[in-house]
Amino acid sequence: MKRFFAQCYIWILLIVLYAPIVFIAVFSFTESKVLGNWTGFSTKLYSNLFTGNMQGTGSLMHAIENTVIIALIAATVSTILGTIAAIGIHNMRGRAKQAIAFMNNIPMLNPDIITGVSLFLLFVFLHISQGYVTVVLAHITFCTPYVVLSVLPKLTQMNPNIYEAALDLGATPFQALKKVLIPMLKPGMISGFILAFTMSLDDFAVTFFTRGTIGLDTLSTYIYTDARKGGLTPELRPMITIMFLGILLLLIVINMRKIRNTNNAVK
């Protein structure tokens, strides 16, 4: 009985939480410009989205492209920078280590808007004209701390003697790095990369403040401007639906695998 009520609570909460997204998904299958006005089943919005056959979609496609490219660059650079930094931090002691750990926490604790405003002021102060490069730099700034925090635990778990053993057995430091250290840090690097990638995809405020006035749009800023103009571009409905289903599938697969792995480990 208790179980029944608990399940009811969970599912009612989920239904309410998901109502808006389901609503968008349902209305992605009709052509009407205004949401909530059902004008018959149609997949026209989907075909519009894929063929780019609609007014203003050129810029939507462009915004999606920018979002993905910026996220890929930012995640790659932060993974490299963060991993090297983590190895350094792991080997530091005392004050210096505390100072860098403290600084590393700041971008994670700061609200997006503060990160955005402060970087905006930095670029103004240094007279750097804002655009693609400044957005990428800003994204690296708030992504790298997550990589550092993903890689550090792997370093602590690692037996330091293994690396030393490789050196004793005649490996050059570079070989030891490539054949011993990197493979052991790989899980942390991968989860850091994924975190950084999603953080960058999701960002709105920091991009908004650092993109300058050259008309650079990511998906978030595109949606923002679009919604402020009044009314959502109908083609965003199928796009939200597709992204949503993609993430749902990905998360379920990842989690099922994780749960199966832990179950196997227990056996």
Place this chain on the structure above:
Amino acid sequence: MTKRSTWALPYAIFLVLFVALPLILIILYAFQDGSGNFTFGNFTKFFTDTDAIETFALSLEVAIENTALCILLGYPAAWILANKNLNRSAVTIVLFIMPMWINALMRTLATAELFHMLGVQLGKGTLLVGMVYDYLPFMIYPIYNILNRMDKSYAEAAQDLGATPWQVFWKVQVPLSMPGVVSGIMMVFMPTVSTFAISEFLTNNKIKLFGTIIQENINSSMWNYGAALSLVMLIIIGITSLLQDNKKDVSGGIV
């Protein structure tokens, strides 16, 4: 100290340039007028501007109400999810975590459109409901995590020593889960107090929050006033994070 500690040097330089210096610039700009002279003018402007003060108070109020609602709705949910007798399905957990991975603007826009279709007048009510929609997963997840990892033997020990289930819950499980609640508060309160686009969507620009004022000033080239407002927000955030540091055990953090 081994030689490999120098590997942190590039990142240290990066942090100074892109984290420390920008924050110092906020302080510098906040205490300057348009032509670069030292002044307290930006702060006197803020404290004498009733509109700005009211917006500030409203932002704090909305953030506190949102955080409270998220705890009230989220704690029971996290508790049920972490309880093996009440919930065996992993899918429900994934469903609760998933919204964290979806663009917040998209979710907010969907919520606003739903209100629109249902004919609900956009205003403070819809603002709060929409915020709870956006931030509830961020409250549930840390609490669920800590409840899930909690050593079950504490609860069993309390039971063996004669505690009623209610007492076990209030005297053992709730205190032990406090770190999760505190990090949930951090993940909900701070973004709410600093949000700007979300409030515009959910109230159709009727209600301005503090973040919106900062954005408007920065965008209309009132950098100094914008920096001063940002500094005020930074202080609020600083006070909130002190709360976390006191509650958290000393081993927290990355050192």
